[in-house]
Amino acid sequence: MKAMIIVNPTSGREEAVDYVKQIEDILQKKGYEIKTVQTEKELDATKYCQNACENKFDLVVSLGGDGTLNETINGLVDQQHRPKLGIIPLGTVNDFARALQIPLEPEKAIRVLQSDRTKKVDVGRFNDQYFVNIVAVGALAEASYDVTPEQKTKFGTLAYLTEGLKKMASTQTYPLRIEHDEKVWEGDSFLFLAALTNSTAGFEKLSPQAKVNDGVLHCYIIKKVNMIRLASIASSMARGELRNQKDVEYFTAENLKIASSEDLVTNVDGEEGDRLPVSIEVKPQHIEVVIE
Numbered sequence: 472m473k474a475m476i477i478v479n480p481t482s483g484r485e486e487a488v489d490y491v492k493q494i495e496d497i498l499q500k501k502g503y504e505i506k507t508v509q510t511e512k513e514l515d516a517t518k519y520c521q522n523a524c525e526n527k528f529d530l531v532v533s534l535g536g537d538g539t540l541n542e543t544i545n546g547l548v549d550q551q552h553r554p555k556l557g558i559i560p561l562g563t564v565n566d567f568a569r570a571l572q573i574p575l576e577p578e579k580a581i582r583v584l585q586s587d588r589t590k591k592v593d594v595g596r597f598n599d600q601y602f603v604n605i606v607a608v609g610a611l612a613e614a615s616y617d618v619t620p621e622q623k624t625k626f627g628t629l630a631y632l633t634e635g636l637k638k639m640a641s642t643q644t645y646p647l648r649i650e651h652d653e654k655v656w657e658g659d660s661f662l663f664l665a666a667l668t669n670s671t672a673g674f675e676k677l678s679p680q681a682k683v684n685d686g687v688l689h690c691y692i693i694k695k696v697n698m699i700r701l702a703s704i705a706s707s708m709a710r711g712e713l714r715n716q717k718d719v720e721y722f723t724a725e726n727l728k729i730a731s732s733e734d735l736v737t738n739v740d741g742e743e744g745d746r747l748p749v750s751i752e753v754k755p756q757h758i759e760v761v762i763e
């Protein structure tokens with residue numbers, strides 16, 4: 472059996488390299504022959520992972536934050552042979568690890584690699600790239616670009632919340648056309664979210680009913696509302712009751728096409744994505760993750 476450990480030495484508090492030995496020891500005991508690689512720049516994790524797929528590795532471990540994990544998964548999805556995926560979260564938010572109940576403490580997450588249990592989980596295709604958590608269009612979507620790396624290190628999830636609330640205070644809306652499966656929604660929206668998992672930007676209750684393997688996107692259209700209603704919607708997000716709000720339209724979809732008469736950017740798993748129009752589809756239970 473062959474395992475590749477993909478290490479981003481710059482993730483989180485730059486401590487990834489300190490954990491490599493522990494991971495190698497655990498995997499060696501499980502009988503793996505190991506190749507450890509370090510990323511040096513953007514997309515290295517994707518290339519390493521593609522290489523692991525082509526060379527029929529059995530396991531790929533991502534040691535880094537959500538960015539590294541996302542790049543690793545992008546290297547995995549289009550391949551015929553897809554190794555199992557191990558996740559050691561070292562980032563600020565670690566949404567995918569949260570959604571899969573993988574411990575956020577690296578030592579504990581490393582012990583999960585001893586497990587023989589795996590879970591097949593959905594991935595989302597967004598134009599030509601892949602995501603595992605969420606696509607957002609609108610106010611909150613833009614907020615994450617305003618969070619500086621310093622704020623992220625110091626305040627974590629709170630940094631996103633603060634910037635998000637600042638953006639929300641502007642109550643700007645966006646004209647959207649959303650085609651989902653066989654239906655169309657057109658109107659002014661403050662924020663549109665399409666979630667694959669329950670955990671987004673560290674809020675584990677944003678979409679509580681979303682399961683990592685249910686094969687659908689959980690979509691929320693937050694319509695044009697005044698400030699008071701918006702405050703109530705914001706607090707319902709934290710309580711896991713967003714879909715029950717009267718100015719929120721909730722539906723599930725396997726496919727989506729989103730367009731606007733305005734030039735709008737998107738946010739895909741916390742990073743800036745393509746501008747509208749975009750198409751999104753779910754690839755059900757497409758990757759297999761090692762879980763506790």
Ligand SMILES: Nc1ncnc2c1ncn2[C@@H]1O[C@H](COP(=O)(O)OP(=O)(O)OP(=O)(O)O)[C@@H](O)[C@H]1O
Pocket residue numbers: 479480481482483484510511512513514515535536537538539540542561562563564565623
């Ligand atoms: N050696 C490197 N130096 C600088 N950047 C790198 C290096 N290797 C990879 N990267 C880039 O760093 C980006 C951020 O990494 P990652 O998300 O793992 O860490 P993070 O930013 O600390 O985590 P989080 O986003 O959860 O806060 C990756 O998307 C990758 O493109």
